[in-house]
Every structure is written in structure tokens, then in C-alpha cells.
Amino acid sequence: MSFRHLQDRSVKYFLLAGASVSIVVVVLIFAFLIREALPYMKSPGLGSFFSERWAPTSPLKAGYGLLPLVAGSAMVTILATLIAIPFGVCGAVYIAEIAGKRERELLKPFIEMIAAIPSVVLGFFGLVVLAPIVKSAFGLPTGLTGLTGAVLLAFMAVPTIMSISEDAIRNVPRSYLDASLALGANRVQTIFKIVVPAAMSGIIASIMLGMGRVVGETMAVIMVTGNAAQFRFTPLVQIRTMTATIAAEMGEVTNGSTHYQALFWVGIVLLFVTFCINLVALRVLRTYRRA
Amino acid sequence: MSSLSERSALLALRLITYLVVCTVGFIVFDIVIKGIGVVNWSFLTTNPQGAAGGIFPAIVGTLYLVFGAIVVALPLGMASAIYLTEYAKQGRLTNTIRLAIVTLAGVPSIVFGLFGLGLFVLFFGFGTSILSGSLTLACMVLPTIIVSSEEALRAVPLALRDASLALGATKWETIRKSVLPYAIPGMMTGSILGIGRAAGETAPILLTVAAFSLPQLPRSVYDQVMALPYHLYVLATQFPNQDEARPTAYGTALVLLLLVLGLNTGAIVLRSHFRRRNKW
Amino acid sequence: MVITMPAAFTIERHGDPVEFKPKVVARHLSFYYGAVQALFDINLTIPENQVTALIGPSGCGKSTFLRTLNRMNDTIDGTRLEGKITIDNQDIYKNGTDVVTLRKRVGMVFQKSNPFPKSIFENIAYGPKIHGIRNKAVLEELVEQSLKRAGLWEEVKDRLHLNALDLSGGQQQRLCIARALAVDPEILLMDEPASALDPRATARIEDLISELRSDYTIVIVTHNMQQAARVSQYTAFFMEGRLVEFDDTEKLFTKPKEKQTEDYVTGRFG
Numbered sequence A: 001m002s003f004r005h006l007q008d009r010s011v012k013y014f015l016l017a018g019a020s021v022s023i024v025v026v027v028l029i030f031a032f033l034i035r036e037a038l039p040y041m042k043s044p045g046l047g048s049f050f051s052e053r054w055a056p057t058s059p060l061k062a063g064y065g066l067l068p069l070v071a072g073s074a075m076v077t078i079l080a081t082l083i084a085i086p087f088g089v090c091g092a093v094y095i096a097e098i099a100g101k102r103e104r105e106l107l108k109p110f111i112e113m114i115a116a117i118p119s120v121v122l123g124f125f126g127l128v129v130l131a132p133i134v135k136s137a138f139g140l141p142t143g144l145t146g147l148t149g150a151v152l153l154a155f156m157a158v159p160t161i162m163s164i165s166e167d168a169i170r171n172v173p174r175s176y177l178d179a180s181l182a183l184g185a186n187r188v189q190t191i192f193k194i195v196v197p198a199a200m201s202g203i204i205a206s207i208m209l210g211m212g213r214v215v216g217e218t219m220a221v222i223m224v225t226g227n228a229a230q231f232r233f234t235p236l237v238q239i240r241t242m243t244a245t246i247a248a249e250m251g252e253v254t255n256g257s258t259h260y261q262a263l264f265w266v267g268i269v270l271l272f273v274t275f276c277i278n279l280v281a282l283r284v285l286r287t288y289r290r291a
Numbered sequence B: 001m002s003s004l005s006e007r008s009a010l011l012a013l014r015l016i017t018y019l020v021v022c023t024v025g026f027i028v029f030d031i032v033i034k035g036i037g038v039v040n041w042s043f044l045t046t047n048p049q050g051a052a053g054g055i056f057p058a059i060v061g062t063l064y065l066v067f068g069a070i071v072v073a074l075p076l077g078m079a080s081a082i083y084l085t086e087y088a089k090q091g092r093l094t095n096t097i098r099l100a101i102v103t104l105a106g107v108p109s110i111v112f113g114l115f116g117l118g119l120f121v122l123f124f125g126f127g128t129s130i131l132s133g134s135l136t137l138a139c140m141v142l143p144t145i146i147v148s149s150e151e152a153l154r155a156v157p158l159a160l161r162d163a164s165l166a167l168g169a170t171k172w173e174t175i176r177k178s179v180l181p182y183a184i185p186g187m188m189t190g191s192i193l194g195i196g197r198a199a200g201e202t203a204p205i206l207l208t209v210a211a212f213s214l215p216q217l218p219r220s221v222y223d224q225v226m227a228l229p230y231h232l233y234v235l236a237t238q239f240p241n242q243d244e245a246r247p248t249a250y251g252t253a254l255v256l257l258l259l260v261l262g263l264n265t266g267a268i269v270l271r272s273h274f275r276r277r278n279k280w
Numbered sequence C: 001m002v003i004t005m006p007a008a009f010t011i012e013r014h015g016d017p018v019e020f021k022p023k024v025v026a027r028h029l030s031f032y033y034g035a036v037q038a039l040f041d042i043n044l045t046i047p048e049n050q051v052t053a054l055i056g057p058s059g060c061g062k063s064t065f066l067r068t069l070n071r072m073n074d075t076i077d078g079t080r081l082e083g084k085i086t087i088d089n090q091d092i093y094k095n096g097t098d099v100v101t102l103r104k105r106v107g108m109v110f111q112k113s114n115p116f117p118k119s120i121f122e123n124i125a126y127g128p129k130i131h132g133i134r135n136k137a138v139l140e141e142l143v144e145q146s147l148k149r150a151g152l153w154e155e156v157k158d159r160l161h162l163n164a165l166d167l168s169g170g171q172q173q174r175l176c177i178a179r180a181l182a183v184d185p186e187i188l189l190m191d192e193p194a195s196a197l198d199p200r201a202t203a204r205i206e207d208l209i210s211e212l213r214s215d216y217t218i219v220i221v222t223h224n225m226q227q228a229a230r231v232s233q234y235t236a237f238f239m240e241g242r243l244v245e246f247d248d249t250e251k252l253f254t255k256p257k258e259k260q261t262e263d264y265v266t267g268r269f270g
């Protein structure tokens, strides 16, 4: 076989090896999270997670209850998503259906720029500008609350929701629009009765992907939510998320200690949650793309 | 023609959209205004002194980390993208690779930190070091690079591949001579986006490399470094005397923001430039 | 199934039997895109140094058939071929066949001209370089020769370093023909090479085809029956993946044997 053919054959396997690295990394992520976390199952055991007390450094009796952390993450995530939805979806509708061509070409990169702002910069902004506003608006002792975090995270979810929704809206066949307009419906009626419902699965997927981004966000929340692990369901108090817990405590633990293992479990829960959200979102996205 | 209710609905949509735009503008404006007074030559080139002083080591550290990440991630990302667009057939292997990329793209950055800590820092024994941090960041930006490289490859018309194959070029010759030359600019765009992301991330380096304060520069890949995003985090949250730390923090935020947005804008400009140039 | 290939075949030309050397022979050729069958048991012998036109309604498999001849269909996932195709009595689908060498022998010109976004010179030199020609003088000579054969030399000789995409549509298509000629093929496959061109550019291409006939075996797909009549000596009429009739072009258009052919060429159908 000539050199050309030998080269042609072997290149494929080189490239395949490169492509397989993604698989290897994913497997390693799961493997190493589990490896570091595993000893915890013997003692104190997974049952200890179902408690309302997260106090791993308590000198009297350490508490490894994940409930306040999960609740904290859930609350900011849901709140942030609820705040982000109207902005993201309305923005998507505006950019896809109402804005002129030039306006769209300016708006799109501008909105996408939000996604590029480092989360630590947003966290810093939240800390020095947003938190005082929240503090005085609600007359609170501190502006570092779940709500502050949620607002900041909503801002981070908007570009995701907006760009994927916009895509979905623009994929609605023009004939639907024409049909509705020809029946005498006006533009707004057409948009909300025909276009948005037709793009619904894409919009839902975009919201879920936005949520996936929010759950996993670390720096923005660690800087503005106050980080007190409380099991209370109100956004106007300090809360602590799973991500912030890992980031704040990992630096101080002894490698291999129970606390260390518990933090890896928090990571596993986090990975599992984001994995599920993203997987479902992509399923939804795929069905709408096929339709 | 249009009714009042229609016009007000359109107006509301526009207002909501521009509210988001204004918020972005406000954030950037706030940081630029309050940071610009701090950023000068000595700020960029001197060592920090407590909460005050310059950020030179953090800039250098970020550059090292990003460079390391790209050196690892770029070839892997490009190879993956070429494999997926040019060679992969539908099947279980391809689906698995795609699922892995999607999963990787969704992994929270702090989980990458845990992973880097477990694998690079402890298991491989690299310690908290540039090497561990770069490798962790490389894993994180890999999906960004793959996805945009794939996009760049798919933008090259199939007709060019057909033309080359029909002349008796092998598949690899075809890729190398009549696909890659036209896809490389797009691939570079993707990697710039990846660089931007790596430069701005804090959580992964928190656990794998970053030093709180480290006046001297690193001497090997096994050394710790400071990094811009982590430095900002430290300045903003770890100093009781915020009067002193705040201006430095704003300056650091501005440098980081300019770095990342500059990279992104550059990537976007590059992309539209090459889109316009390729007139097929 | 034993498939035998004729060593020579006779076919009527203007009423007299003429003996030809068969260049390309397809026997019991069937082709599938996944589960969808696109070609059904095609038996066709293409004579050497003649122009053979493939005509038929859209979707009848003309392009598919054409692309089986240089194995371009191999690049599409999930395709399958049954039967046999020989060129100069060599089975081109035999295990171990070098596709690259095959494609060098069997050049192809596509419906939409597809020059590389490089200079005119680089476009023509692409094939020869791939096949190992490095010498600058040889390449220059080849480029000139090829452009001359394709009737483009006079128009572009002063601007060989112009980007090929800046040429007109007709010039681009002749450039693609020149590019195919530069690797010195024996057979030239053309898939509706003039369908995107205006009448003048089309006429240029048609003249070119007639000039090239003496040196190459040409197979051309066309939707334009006048064009088939003008440029080809033989015509094959395809319908729904089957070869309905193959004959002397003049005869096929004036005295078709099959009812379907008659309906098609008289414009009653398709």
C-alpha cells in the first residue's frame, strides 16, 4: 500500500482517538467524584444527608444534612428561572419577529455578550451594587440574600433562554404566520397564538438549559447570597447553595476527611441534577428539531 | 392600521428587551467608570501589597493558565471536530461521543474543580499547580472548541469535498487541502471563545491552582499562580477593610472584563469577516 | 449470477451497424440509498470516444448512475451496490480497487460549478499536485494545456492568480472542466454541466464537449433534449430507476422503440 493510502487510513484512527478524549473525561469525572466520595457510605453513611443541619466543622457534633443546601440551590434556581423567563422569551420574540434586520444583528451579539461576562465579575457587581439596593428596598439587615442571588442568576440565564428560544421561533414555518395574518389576525395575536405555541418545545428546552446553567453557577452566588445554611423557604434571608458550599469549604478541609468526602457527595448530587436537566432539555430540543 | 392594544404590546416587548440591554450596559458602565481610575501602567505591572498594589502576578498567572489550557484543548478539539464532521458514521460510537460532549458542556464549573482536584492534584500528584489548573480548564473548554470547530467545518460546502475527491485526492488530502484551509478561521474563532471562558472562570482554578497571594512569579508548571478572577474574588470578599480593597477590586474587574469581552468581540468580528470573505 | 462482459459490441449508427470498443459496462446494476432502491438492474454499455447522454425525468436516477461510475456514491453513508461495473474490463467495485486511481481515470464535472476558493492556477494545479507533480514548469505547462483544451486560456491567461470565484458562471464551469482534464482522465462524467448557465455559455460548453470527444469517453446527464441531440451520439433514457432504452441518439429521438421513451421525448410526459 502506498504512503498516501497508509496515511489516509491511519489519520482516521488518530482523529478518533482525539474524539474519544471527551468520553474518557466524562468517565473520569464520574469515576473520580465517586472514588473520592465512596468511603462516606460506610461511615457516617448516606442516611446522615437527610437532615436539616449542615455543620461539618462543628466541634461538638458534625452535621452533614444536605437538605438546607439542596433547598438553597432549588430556591435560587427556581426563582432565577421565573424571573428570567419573561425577559428571555419576550426578548426572543422581539428579536425574532419584531426587530428589523439591522436591529437584530446588533441585539443578538450584545445579548450573547452577557454570557461572556465572567461570573466573578457579575458576582462582584451584585455584591457592591445589587445587594445594597435589595437591602434598602426590603429594609433588611443585609442585602446578601437568596433574592439577590436569584436576580443575578436570572441575568445569567437570560442569554441562554433568549438565543435558543429565538432559534426555535425563527424555525416556525413562515406559512403558519402568513396563514394567520391572511385570516385577519394582527401581528401580536399571530405571535402569541400561533408562533409561540409552535415554538413551545424549543422554548421549554431553552428554559431548562438556562436552569442547568443556573444550578451549576458558583461564583455569582457565593458572593451575594450570604452563605448561611438555613433550612428556610424565603428568599429574603441568607441562603447557601451546593456550589457555594463546595467552593467555600474545599479549601479548608483535610484531604480524605469525612467533610472532604461529604463535599464530593455534594458535587455528585450537583452533577446528577445538571446532567438530568440537560439531558431532558436536549431530548426536547431534538424532538422539536425533527418536527 | 394597528390597534392600540397591538401597539402597546409591541412596545412592551421592545421595552423588556431593551431593559436587558440597558442592564448589560449599566454593569459594564459601572465597572468601567469605577475601574478606569485605578488601571494604569503600574497597576498592571507591579505586585499586590495586601489589598492595594498592582495585579501583575494575576495577569501573568491567567495568561499561563489559559495558554496551557489551549495548548491541550485545541488539538483535541480540532481532532474531535474533524472526526465528527468528516469521518463519523451514524452509530453507537458516534452517539456516545456526542453524548459525552453534551454532558461535558453541562458539567458545572465547580464540579470540574472537584474533578481536577481528585485526578490531577491528588491522583497524578501534580499538586495545586499550573499544570493541574490548565488541564482542568482544558477539559472545561473542550466542548466549546469542538462545537464551534464543527460548525466551521460544516460551513465548508460539500461541493468542495466532492470536487477534490473526484480529482482522485484521498479523504485526508481532501480535508487537509480543501476543507481545513477554509475552516481554520472559524475554528480559531471557537478557540478564542474558549480562551475567553477559560480566562474568566474561577471555580475550577479555586480548587486546583490559585494562590491567595503570591508575589513571585512561577518558575515551573508545578508552581501555584495567582489568577485574575480569583484575585477579584479574594479582593471583594476576603478583606475586612473594603475601603482599601474596593478600588483595586474594580480595577481588577475592569481588566478581566476587558480581557474577556475583548476576546469575544474579536472572535465575533473575525467570524463575520470570514463569513463575508467566503462568498460561496 | 454469472455476469459476462462483451469484448466488443455493435450498435446502429445512421442505419449502419458500427462496431465499438465498450469503455464502461454495467451489468445487473442495482443501487440502494439505505433501504430505498434508486437503480434497478441496469444493463448499459458505453462506447469509447463517444458522447453518451443520460436523459429522463427528475429523480429517475441519472445522477446516481453517473456517480456509481467513479464511486462518488461511496462517500454517502449507508449506500449499497449490486451487480457489476467494468471499465476496460476491470471490475471497479472489486475488493482492493484503488478508488483514488479510479477517480483519476474517471473525471467528473458537477452541475453547480465548484471551483476551490483559490486562484485559477491553483485550481487546475490541485489535481496534478495531489498526484505527485511538484515541478513548477511542468505544472505551468499542464495548467496552460488544460485551460486551452477547455477553451478558457485566452480569457484568463493574464490573470491566472485571480480568485476562481471572481470568474463568471460559464467561465467557472469551464474552469472545472479544465481542472478535471488536468489529471488526464480517460472518461469524463458531466452532471448537467450547463444547467445553471445562459444560452451563450451553454453553447460554449456544448462546443467544448464535441471537441473533447475524440480524446475522451464522455457521459453527460442533461434535462435538455435539444442539448442531448446536439452533443451526443448515443442516448440512454432512464425512468424510475430503470434503463428504458439505449440507442443511437438520432434514432432514440425520432423512432423510439418504447412507448415511454416516445412520450418523454415528444414532451407528453415529464
Ligand SMILES: Nc1ncnc2c1ncn2[C@@H]1O[C@H](COP(=O)(O)OP(=O)(O)OP(=O)(O)O)[C@@H](O)[C@H]1O
Residues within 6 Å of the ligand: C033, C036, C038, C056, C057, C058, C059, C060, C061, C062, C063, C064, C065, C076
Ligand atoms: N443522498 C441521497 N440519499 C437518499 N436518496 C437519494 C440521495 N440522492 C438521491 N436519492 C434518491 O435517489 C433517486 C434518484 O436520484 P438522482 O439524484 O439520481 O436523480 P436524477 O435523475 O439525477 O434527478 P435530477 O434530474 O433531478 O437531478 C431519487 O429518488 C432521490 O430521491
Ligand SMILES: [Mg+2]
Residues within 6 Å of the ligand: C062, C063, C064, C191
Ligand atoms: Mg441529478
